[in-house]
Amino acid sequence: MSFRLSYRADPGNPWFSWQYVRDNSDTILTALREHTSLTVRAVLIAVLIAVPLAVAAYWFRALAGPILAVTGVLYTIPSLALFAFLAPYLGIGVVTVLTVVVLYALLVIVRNALAGLTQVPPEVREAAEGMGYGRWGRLFRIDLPLALPGILTGLRLATVSTVALVTVGVVVGRGGLGQLIFAGFQNNFYKAQIMTGTLLCVLLALVFDLALAGAGRLLTPWLRRRSAA
C-alpha cells in the first residue's frame, strides 16, 4: 500500500527509472531484439558484399578506384536522404532500413579489407605462388587469413556505427531502440524511456565490439604469439 502511495505521490520525470524498465520489459525487449537482429543481418549482408568487392579491387587494380569511389559517394549521402531515395521504392519496412544500413557499412568494410589485403607481404605472396597455390587457393589459405585483422577492424567500426544508424529507421517505423527513444520523446518527453533506449544502444554497440574483438583474438592466434614473443 505504501509502495503504491509513494508511486502515486511523485509521478515526476526522472532520467532513469527501474519502475519503467520493469513495467515495460516486453516493449523494451522487443525493441532490443529488433535492433539486434537488424544489426546482425545488416552487418552479415554488408560483409558478404564488401569482402568480394575488396578482393575484386585487390585482384584487378583498375577496379579499386571505382569501387572505393562508389562506396565513398554512398557514404557521403545523408542517411535521411538515403531513406528518402529508397522508401518510395522499397516501401515502409525492414527492407528499407536494412538496405540503407548495408550501403553505409560497405565503405568501411571495403576500405579496411582492401588495406588488409594490400598489406600481405610480397615475399609471402611469391612463396605461396612458388608452392603452387592457384589464385583461389592463395586467396583462401594465404591472403584472406593474413588480411583478417584489417577485415575485423572494418567489421568492428561498421558494427558500432550500424547500431547507431539503425535508430534513424524510425522514419519508416522500424528503428529498433530508436523507436523507444522517439516514442519517449513524443510521449510527453518521458526521460526514462529515452534514456533506457540510449543506454541500451550504447551498451549493444559495446557488447558487439567486445564480442568481435574477442572473436578476432581467437581467429588470429599468430598475432598474439608475435606480441608475446
Added chain:
Amino acid sequence: MTAAAGPIEAAVVWLNDPLNWTNPGGILDRTGEHLAISAAAVLLGCLVAWPIGLWLGHTGRGGGLVVLVANLTLAVPTLALLTILPLTFLGFGRPPVVVALAVFAIPPLLANAYTGVRAVDPEARDAARGMGFSGGQLLRRVELPLAVPYLAAGFRTAAVQVVATAALASFVNGGGLGQIIRAGFGLDIAAGGGQILAGGLLVAGLALLVELVLARVERLVTPRPLRNRGRRAGRRAADAVSGA
C-alpha cells in the same frame, strides 16, 4: 508498370511547384535554416575542438583521448542526443540541435588538429626552438601555420557531416531540409513519395555542394608547395579518424 517512374515524376512535379519554394516553411526557408544550424554547429565545434586538439598535439600527449572521443561519439545515436538535449537546461528550439550536431563535428576537427601538429617536421620544430621560440610562439608561428592543411581537411569533413546530420533535426522539429522529408513521410507513401524523394535530393545536393565548395577552400588555404602532400595527408588524417 509505372511504379519505377512514379516517384521520380512526382518529385519533379513537386520541385516544379514555385509555391513549394517560396511558401513559409518552403525550400528556401528550410535551406536557410539548414545552413544556419549547420554553420552554428561547426563554429561551436571549432571553438571547442581546435584549441584542445592543437594543444594536445603541441604537448604530444592525449592521442588516446582523441581516439576515445572519436569512438564514443560513433556509438551514440544522433537521435538520442537530439531527443535528450532539449530536456536539459538547453531547452527546446535551436540551441540543443546546434549542440547535438557540434558533438558530432568534434571528432574530425579534434583528430585533424592533433594529427596536423604532430605531423610537423621535427626538424622545423627543433630549428624554431634553436632560434629561441617559446612554447607558445612555436605553436602560433610554426606549428599552427604548418597544420593549416589538416585543419582545413578536418573542417571539410566536419562540415559535410554536420550538413548531412542536420537533416535529422527534423525528428525534433528543429527545422532544416529534413523537415520536407519528414512531412512527406507524414503523408501516405503513395501521396508523399514525390515530396520524400525531392527532399532527399535537396539534402543530398546541399551536402554535395558544401563538399565541393569546401574542397576548393581547402585547396586555396593550402600553400602551393604543400598542395599535393596536403591532400594525401588530409586523406591519411581522415583515415585516422575512421580507424582505417
